[in-house]
Amino acid sequence: MSRTIVLGILGAGIALGFLPWLGVPAFYESFLYLLFHWMILAVSWNILSGYTGYFSFGHGAFFGAGIYATAYLAGRAGWPFLATVPAAILVAALLGVVLGAIVFRVSSVRGELFALLTLAVTFVLATVILNTPVDGGPGIYLIGVDIPVLGPSQSASIYMMGLITATLTLLISYWIYASKFGTGLFAIHDDEDVAEVMGVPTYRFKLYALAISCGLAGLAGGIHALFVSYVTVSETFSITVPLSVVLMSILGGSRHWIGPAVGAVLITCLLYYFTSGESAVLGRAAVGFILVVVILFMPAGVLGLVSGWRHNKRVRVAAEAAASAAPVHAAEAAPVARLPARRHIVAEPLLQVRGLSKAFSGVKALNDVTLEVYKGEILGLIGPNGSGKSTFINVVSGHYKPTAGEILFEGQSLAGQDAHRFAQAGIARTYQIPRPFSHMSVLENVAMVGMFGGGGMSRAEALREAQTFIEFAGLSHRAHALPDDLNLHQRKFLELARALAARPKLLLLDEVLSGLTPGEINEAIEMIQRIRDRGTTIVFVEHVMRAVMALTDRIVVLNHGALIAQGDASAVMNEEAVKAAYLGKAHA
Amino acid sequence: MTLPSLNLLSQSILSGFFIGGMYGLIGLGLGLSWGLLRQINLAHFGFVFLSAYISYHMASVWGIDPLLTLLILPPVFFCIGVAMQWLLSRFHISPFNSLLVTFGITVMIESLIQYVWTADFRKLQSSYGEEKFTVGGLFVPVPELLTLMLAIFFAFAIWAAMRFTDLGKAMRAMAEDGPIAAAFGINQRLLSFLLSGACVALASVAGVCFALTFTLTPTQIFSWVGVVFAVVMLGGLGSAVGPLVAGIIIGVSEAVAMVLFSPSWAPIVSFSLLILMLLFRPGKA
Numbered sequence A: 001m002s003r004t005i006v007l008g009i010l011g012a013g014i015a016l017g018f019l020p021w022l023g024v025p026a027f028y029e030s031f032l033y034l035l036f037h038w039m040i041l042a043v044s045w046n047i048l049s050g051y052t053g054y055f056s057f058g059h060g061a062f063f064g065a066g067i068y069a070t071a072y073l074a075g076r077a078g079w080p081f082l083a084t085v086p087a088a089i090l091v092a093a094l095l096g097v098v099l100g101a102i103v104f105r106v107s108s109v110r111g112e113l114f115a116l117l118t119l120a121v122t123f124v125l126a127t128v129i130l131n132t133p134v135d136g137g138p139g140i141y142l143i144g145v146d147i148p149v150l151g152p153s154q155s156a157s158i159y160m161m162g163l164i165t166a167t168l169t170l171l172i173s174y175w176i177y178a179s180k181f182g183t184g185l186f187a188i189h190d191d192e193d194v195a196e197v198m199g200v201p202t203y204r205f206k207l208y209a210l211a212i213s214c215g216l217a218g219l220a221g222g223i224h225a226l227f228v229s230y231v232t233v234s235e236t237f238s239i240t241v242p243l244s245v246v247l248m249s250i251l252g253g254s255r256h257w258i259g260p261a262v263g264a265v266l267i268t269c270l271l272y273y274f275t276s277g278e279s280a281v282l283g284r285a286a287v288g289f290i291l292v293v294v295i296l297f298m299p300a301g302v303l304g305l306v307s308g309w310r311h312n313k314r315v316r317v318a319a320e321a322a323a324s325a326a327p328v329h330a331a332e333a334a335p336v337a338r339l340p341a342r343r344h345i346v347a348e349p350l351l352q353v354r355g356l357s358k359a360f361s362g363v364k365a366l367n368d369v370t371l372e373v374y375k376g377e378i379l380g381l382i383g384p385n386g387s388g389k390s391t392f393i394n395v396v397s398g399h400y401k402p403t404a405g406e407i408l409f410e411g412q413s414l415a416g417q418d419a420h421r422f423a424q425a426g427i428a429r430t431y432q433i434p435r436p437f438s439h440m441s442v443l444e445n446v447a448m449v450g451m452f453g454g455g456g457m458s459r460a461e462a463l464r465e466a467q468t469f470i471e472f473a474g475l476s477h478r479a480h481a482l483p484d485d486l487n488l489h490q491r492k493f494l495e496l497a498r499a500l501a502a503r504p505k506l507l508l509l510d511e512v513l514s515g516l517t518p519g520e521i522n523e524a525i526e527m528i529q530r531i532r533d534r535g536t537t538i539v540f541v542e543h544v545m546r547a548v549m550a551l552t553d554r555i556v557v558l559n560h561g562a563l564i565a566q567g568d569a570s571a572v573m574n575e576e577a578v579k580a581a582y583l584g585k586a587h588a
Numbered sequence B: 001m002t003l004p005s006l007n008l009l010s011q012s013i014l015s016g017f018f019i020g021g022m023y024g025l026i027g028l029g030l031g032l033s034w035g036l037l038r039q040i041n042l043a044h045f046g047f048v049f050l051s052a053y054i055s056y057h058m059a060s061v062w063g064i065d066p067l068l069t070l071l072i073l074p075p076v077f078f079c080i081g082v083a084m085q086w087l088l089s090r091f092h093i094s095p096f097n098s099l100l101v102t103f104g105i106t107v108m109i110e111s112l113i114q115y116v117w118t119a120d121f122r123k124l125q126s127s128y129g130e131e132k133f134t135v136g137g138l139f140v141p142v143p144e145l146l147t148l149m150l151a152i153f154f155a156f157a158i159w160a161a162m163r164f165t166d167l168g169k170a171m172r173a174m175a176e177d178g179p180i181a182a183a184f185g186i187n188q189r190l191l192s193f194l195l196s197g198a199c200v201a202l203a204s205v206a207g208v209c210f211a212l213t214f215t216l217t218p219t220q221i222f223s224w225v226g227v228v229f230a231v232v233m234l235g236g237l238g239s240a241v242g243p244l245v246a247g248i249i250i251g252v253s254e255a256v257a258m259v260l261f262s263p264s265w266a267p268i269v270s271f272s273l274l275i276l277m278l279l280f281r282p283g284k285a
Helices: A003-017 A026-052 A059-076 A081-103 A112-131 A154-177 A180-190 A192-197 A202-228 A240-252 A259-275 A280-297 A301-325 A389-396 A419-425 A442-452 A459-472 A488-501 A518-533 A545-551 A569-573 A576-583 B006-037 B043-060 B066-090 B095-117 B142-164 B166-176 B178-183 B188-213 B218-235 B242-260 B263-280
Strands: A349-360 A363-374 A378-382 A404-409 A427-429 A506-510 A537-541 A554-559 A562-567 B132-135 B138-141
Touching: A003 A154, A026 A059, A026 A154, A026 A180, A026 A202, A026 A240, A026 A259, A059 A081, A059 A112, A059 A202, A059 A240, A081 A112, A081 A202, A112 B218, A112 B263, A154 A180, A154 A202, A180 A192, A180 A202, A180 A442, A180 A459, A192 A202, A192 A419, A240 A259, A240 A280, A240 A301, A240 B095, A240 B218, A259 A280, A259 A301, A280 B095, A349 A389, A349 A537, A363 A389, A363 A537, A363 A562, A378 A389, A378 A545, A389 A506, A389 A537, A419 A427, A419 A442, A427 A488, A442 A459, A442 A488, A459 A488, A488 A506, A488 A518, A518 A537, A518 A545, A537 A545, A545 A569, A554 A569, A554 A576, A562 A569, A562 A576, B006 B043, B006 B138, B006 B142, B006 B166, B006 B188, B006 B218, B006 B242, B043 B066, B043 B095, B043 B188, B043 B218, B066 B095, B066 B188, B095 B218, B138 B142, B142 B166, B142 B188, B142 B242, B166 B178, B166 B188, B178 B188, B218 B242, B218 B263, B242 B263
Parallel strands: A378 A537, A378 A554, A427 A506, A506 A537
Antiparallel strands: A349 A363, A349 A404, A554 A562, B132 B138
């Protein structure tokens, strides 16, 4: 978190707070209020939808819930306005949390389906309000409601409310952006399954983000009820709100904390300048045209462009630094750092798996597997393709829930729990096909795991630590690059660095060597040995037998989901069952 | 709640089918470009209205038979669709940015309509407009029937084309995995032009039907977005028959809710239905 930015937001808020006392015409206050209004709505939408990628078309519902909470309580029930504001926030947030608690349980409701569902909720809510005594049809007047005095005039008071809320919204948006919570949300955006496996409590985080987003929309609604002073269902729940906030956020840049605010200012001003003149119709056409042109040339939004420049600059600086520091090395190989060796034990079991089964609608991918992994060892897990090795990794990392059986890690049962619990208990994994978070730099990818994995570090701490692991994996010259800019070898090592940053007790390596050249394999084998030397227990799934023989202390062989042999590497490979599994039975 | 007569109920179910046909016809082109081109084309609604206004103009001012405009407008709109696709593919637009670009295009169309035809209500007066006949005590308005029949015809024609022709198979392959399809010799660029053109041509067909049935006003463009989006996603993105079926389901449930409760309760039935289907039968879209 940068103090400058927080102070900047506060300073701008305070400076604008003097405006009503400078004798500006009421018209400007109203215009600026509308600006704040759209800023709040767009920024609050972005906290869920921009950060996590769950595009909602239902912002109008939460905004409307806030409007109607205030309108009903102040206009009909006679509450003082300020007392209705908490109610507006609560009603909207509660609506969001109830919706989220149901929707986020259904893992297939992502992307378009989530957008549709939230849109449908808007219509349902509008119908309910229209047909029940909350509104009943004619709309609600708030003419008689007293406006709390915050400025020299009524319009100034509403302006001040908009200003205070907008400042608060920006502070919250920035705080989330720069916090561990926000990092988790961005990880969900890029790859939710991986985020969960890396230790992000995705369900809870999405729910928090939704609650904050809805609560702020409700707050904006409560104030807006006072501003419009006559509330109707058709105005409140029209498609304008959800559509505008989406447009503003994309235009400004939805991966940035202030992007939606920039978009809100641009669109509101554009609409004002072009439609207030004589040829309002042509003005609107001009707004449409400008939108098209801006998005064609700036697809990441205004602030996306800015962060793009900054990113490129950082990458260039890092590359130049690497080039001048080590002119002999090719860009591929930065100096490999050694981490201090730690204790090395073999005795008690770290992981115990009993009777583990996993079935996919009839197909038994794992069938009654019982095995133990001892502290400090490297256990090789081998078997022909389709034998259940990857399923084993997926179950033991918590990604799949087992159909039957027990998983005991350090004596504690983990089976049936969410994947982030596995990560927090100290289990980390790599993916056979690397799955980095594509919008995060190498450094952020590694740091993210430090924050949410077994280490549970703060953001600042994790960023510091991540440097070490990146050096260990020989990627320090690419720290600021995005994963898409890496080659396969580098991406595999990024997977390793990420798994290490979790400071795991148990590391599950899923075919880290596949696709690497013989030279790269040697490098990787050496690195795995060094990881083991630090005291990490490793389960090593691999087809490259040379590596299996060189690294493993023990071997387990799976075939058709069942365990067929285990023990010392060379002994196991000579067992008849194992030969049969790999080569087929001799029928002669 | 009073039970309506059987006749009233069946009449409203019939009208649900008709409005469902309209939903399906508008949703067809929208869903195809969403599912196969990965573009959320808000301008689809703009094109529907533009076509409705042009056919209104042709019929009312130039005295051309509205059914004849069904032959004139689609080819013209096909070209518009190709031009739009050229623009979007030239700049490699992502799905959610396509929403933004096409929103801008829609605003431009809306302004154009307002500039040419003003914001007043317009109604196409034609010999078909008021024509009705009775089948077993039920009124069947001709324009609505035409809409439904066109919706059914296009849904099944496109379904058959996607399933049985090489062109259709190529389009499905392209939607599944563009680069791989290209590697097997499929001309993605040409296909996407064709598809986008066809979708916008479908919008123009829906527009003519729209002009025959409804009173036109430019601000209505966005009031159709919600329900047609729902129809498309319920029916399955990229599906040809899905939007029609979903449109009829939503249309009928709305119409039944109107007679059973009151017209203002109608949306809750269709959208609650939608929410339940999404939660309990997920993975359809």
